[in-house]
Amino acid sequence: MLLDQTGRVFYRALSILKGMDRVLVTGGAGFIGSHLCIRLLSEGYRVYCWDNLDTGSMDNLTSILSSPHFEFARHDIVQPRDFAVDRIYNLACPASPLHYQRDAVKTIMTSTVGVMNMLELAERYGARLLQASTSEVYGDPHVHPQREDYWGHVNPIGPRSCYDESKRLAESLLMAHQRQRGASVRIARIFNTYGPHMHPNDGRVVSNLIVQALKKEDLTIYGSGCQTRSFCYVSDMVDGLVRLMASDLRGPVNLGHPVETTVRELADMINDLAGGHSRIVYHSLPTDDPYRRNPDITLARERLGWEPLVPLREGLRYTMEYFRSIIGH
Numbered sequence: 001m002l003l004d005q006t007g008r009v010f011y012r013a014l015s016i017l018k019g020m021d022r023v024l025v026t027g028g029a030g031f032i033g034s035h036l037c038i039r040l041l042s043e044g045y046r047v048y049c050w051d052n053l054d055t056g057s058m059d060n061l062t063s064i065l066s067s068p069h070f071e072f073a074r075h076d077i078v079q080p081r082d083f084a085v086d087r088i089y090n091l092a093c094p095a096s097p098l099h100y101q102r103d104a105v106k107t108i109m110t111s112t113v114g115v116m117n118m119l120e121l122a123e124r125y126g127a128r129l130l131q132a133s134t135s136e137v138y139g140d141p142h143v144h145p146q147r148e149d150y151w152g153h154v155n156p157i158g159p160r161s162c163y164d165e166s167k168r169l170a171e172s173l174l175m176a177h178q179r180q181r182g183a184s185v186r187i188a189r190i191f192n193t194y195g196p197h198m199h200p201n202d203g204r205v206v207s208n209l210i211v212q213a214l215k216k217e218d219l220t221i222y223g224s225g226c227q228t229r230s231f232c233y234v235s236d237m238v239d240g241l242v243r244l245m246a247s248d249l250r251g252p253v254n255l256g257h258p259v260e261t262t263v264r265e266l267a268d269m270i271n272d273l274a275g276g277h278s279r280i281v282y283h284s285l286p287t288d289d290p291y292r293r294n295p296d297i298t299l300a301r302e303r304l305g306w307e308p309l310v311p312l313r314e315g316l317r318y319t320m321e322y323f324r325s326i327i328g329h
């Protein structure tokens, strides 16, 4: 115990002397994580990225791999690992329904045991931990738009529950740790985010529709297309995460675009941007697919001075350029 405390004090003194915060980004080879690593490096942090590469890719890190201030380790957060850090952004977890349902048990382990491991690291080194939570904690909401004080409407045993319920438990773990042991935690409830570095085959609506539109294939809409989401461009999301980490707001706080869009409107916009060559076809709606989803971001606006700046059409254009470069259409 005493040794532990001495080690911690020594580590803090060393890091202050070196004048450079050590930041760990788990899931840093994924879509949002890779943009976060790039942003943190540009701000002068020393960035350590842990990723098991289940859904992430080293290609997302090519622009920073040679930086002397960046280090990548292939590591699964379900396994404990000791490492001295000042800040932890815990993004490790598959995010698309296709990916997180592929190995549902592993998804649960990642957002429970994995989160515990991150909390223990945070406690050992007095580090602040930001958890990437999700709008899925609201399930198929009965309150609209969703505010942070809404408790949600989640099916605890359905196919999405491995993700929804383990993310809810992760929030609970963070809060319990903070109350009981004084951990410094931040909880971001991330709503649908899109942009470059999305996986082209992750089955999410933005990536599916853009890839289909570029290939002049049919655009697949599940259900009637009247269901809604709000789509936040990735640079805005990363900015929200960085602001939350730096703030004294513990959260949970909603981070997402406050403009609600139907899936049909999204499909029309994407088709139009790609030249209008595709037809729309309708498939059945997946089980428990939420009908309406839109964040109330008053808290983020007031406490973080944050709101998304990139309009949907503009963000879709950037994303389309990215997909064009990787799929060659």
Ligand code: NAD
Pocket: 026, 027, 028, 029, 030, 031, 032, 033, 050, 051, 052, 053, 054, 055, 056, 057, 075, 076, 077, 078, 090, 091, 092, 093, 094, 095, 096, 099, 110, 114, 132, 133, 134, 135, 189, 190, 191, 192, 193, 194, 199
């Ligand atoms: P992503 O799948 O692109 O990235 C997740 C990364 O975590 C991948 O690189 C993957 O290999 C890695 N990973 C998964 N399990 C791991 C484990 N056990 N140990 C180490 N690494 C592991 O997803 P994303 O869209 O970048 O999402 C990042 C985070 O944001 C996730 O926690 C997700 O739940 C959350 N989130 C994302 C969205 C969104 O719209 N993209 C919405 C809500 C919440």
Ligand code: UDP
Pocket: 096, 097, 192, 203, 204, 205, 206, 208, 209, 220, 221, 222, 223, 227, 229, 263, 285, 286, 289, 290
């Ligand atoms: N969706 C769709 N066509 C697709 C992929 C998804 O209509 O090719 C729908 C999906 O059923 C959901 C919405 O788009 O209603 C958003 O799906 P996504 O998987 O991107 O995110 P999530 O459901 O997790 O919010």
